[in-house]
Amino acid sequence: MAVGSAREKFPNDLLLVQFLRSAKRCANQRPYIHDHFGYEKSFEELIADILRMRELMRQQLPASAFSERGVFKDEAPYVAVLTRSGYEFIVAFFATRVLGGAPIPFGSGILPEEARYFVNSSKASCILAGSDCYEKAERIASISNGPTDSKTISIPIVCDSEPVKEIDVTIDETLNMDPRGPGLVIFTSGTTGPPKGAVLPRICMVFQPDSPANCQTVCFRPPHWLGGAISLVEPMLTGKQVHILRERAGVDNIWKVFRNNQITGTGFTPGVLREMKEWLETQSEDEQEEYLKAFKRIGVIHCAGAMVSPSVLKFWKSRTGLVFNNVYGSTEVGGLATFKCLDGTERSDAIGVAFPGIKVKLADGDHGEICVKSPFMLTHYIGDEEKTKAAFDDEGYFKTGDFAELKDGEYIFSGRANTDYILFRHYRIPSVQVEVALTALPYVTEACVLGVPDHEAKQICAAVVRLTREQEKLQSRHGERIIDLARLRADMNETLPKYMLPVLVKILGPGEEMPQTVSHKPIKNQIIKKCFGVEKSWSAENSIPGVEYWGSMPAPEEADTKLWDWLGLQRADFKAEA
Known part of the structure; x- marks a missing residue:
């Protein structure tokens, strides 16, 4: 395409400088982006979609949203993005950055009321919506408040533009974007507390150096998690072909991408x-x-x-x-x-x-x-x-x-802090250390350790455990719990003091899952409720199928088994209390 006025150039954003360098270096390779949602795209097609998306945003948003130079005003740079497709996110991300804005990726399963919180708190001017998310975006926009002088609107993401014949877009050296200005917003703290919108600077995803020729990567994470956003944007900046899996594609599909392609790196x-x-x-x-x-x-x-x-x-x-x-x-x-x-x-x-x-x-x-x-x-x-x-x-x-x-x-x-330390009576138990001891056992493949509220002990050390497939087969074959809480405690006591051993355990059955975030981090407050049936506090009278309870005090024979088992903090009448 022919480059005309400065408005037709990209602003001087370090990320866009690297993007254009990568696009020109990798031109005439088709396809370059393999999105299992249904897109096979070259850089020429991506550039065309970005330019068309930029113009669509300029047309549909009020003129007051932009400065005289055609980029978002500093007081309202945020744009929400709702899509299931990785390619659609890439188009929306770069179109927003070309306008000097900062995208806010949403999870495709977000509830309209949840999205309203994000839109209102960020004062997002619009919601860029993927092909099968537009109806939800319209609903979100209808209940949200945009910047003070306008209403939040939804705009469909463009993905069908005719490719540019030549990637000759240039950088406007007179339109400099502050590297520390807003470049991406990720709402975080999904496991505890209200979400907070972390504003990351424009320089955040500027990667060096360029990738060698013929590099390929795979993306299997959604962009509303930073790891997913990086895995979609980074290949565009460094010159890697990218294979983008559908949401919840499953590890069998990840393996197939590795087998059927020349994947040279991923996280x-x-x-x-x-x-x-x-x-x-x-x-x-x-x-x-x-x-x-x-x-x-x-x-x-x-x-x-x-x-x-x-x-x-x-x-x-x-x-x-x-x-x-x-x-x-x-x-x-x-x-x-x-x-x-x-x-x-x-x-x-x-x-x-x-x-x-x-x-x-x-x-x-x-x-x-x-x-x-x-x-x-x-x-x-x-x-x-x-x-x-x-x-x-x-x-x-x-x-x-x-x-x-x-x-x-x-x-x-x-x-x-807080969630990974269990306050058990006088003791402060680091849950990660207990998890390491559990997963070091040859028959355990996954463990989550957490503090369950207890009236007497403040919190008790609880564990959700997944056994190896081989051990699951043995459990089923013998029709009894070969691995139980007693066995776990006995084996863990080889490496941990007594005060750190779990007193409550739930062993997951085949196919059973514990609540997790999209980045596979356990949502501990939900695990406490789902796995242990605790709303407010654990009770020894609870009868939860599949849950074993040892008691909130040690058995008499455990109270002084070996030196420092209880850090020297046990009361003098420890045995009498047992």
């Missing part, structure tokens, strides 16, 4: 790696080898979002021999903070050292809350100066709410 969560492991183990030996041969092309396994279990780590190291990077980060820090290359012999809660260019410290020197300073971290929470101020320390470090210890120059993850 995983511990939950996805566990599910991929379990699915692979159901295949014949020949099929396993075929899938693993294709999988090994990625070269490095990047795992983020939670702590991988020892059994899952051991599987991937032994079956692939690949480098395994355990990555720690969060939405607010812009994705990544630290990493540790695990060889399978170290503890799986080791999170290593800071990425280059990122500063990390612990609040109390060699232990305490993890604090991060990064050029990619959030600038503020939308409409909440109080929470924004509370999120940073006096040196400008973001306080993550996670805790760690510093050992031999590397960080060891120890849990999250």
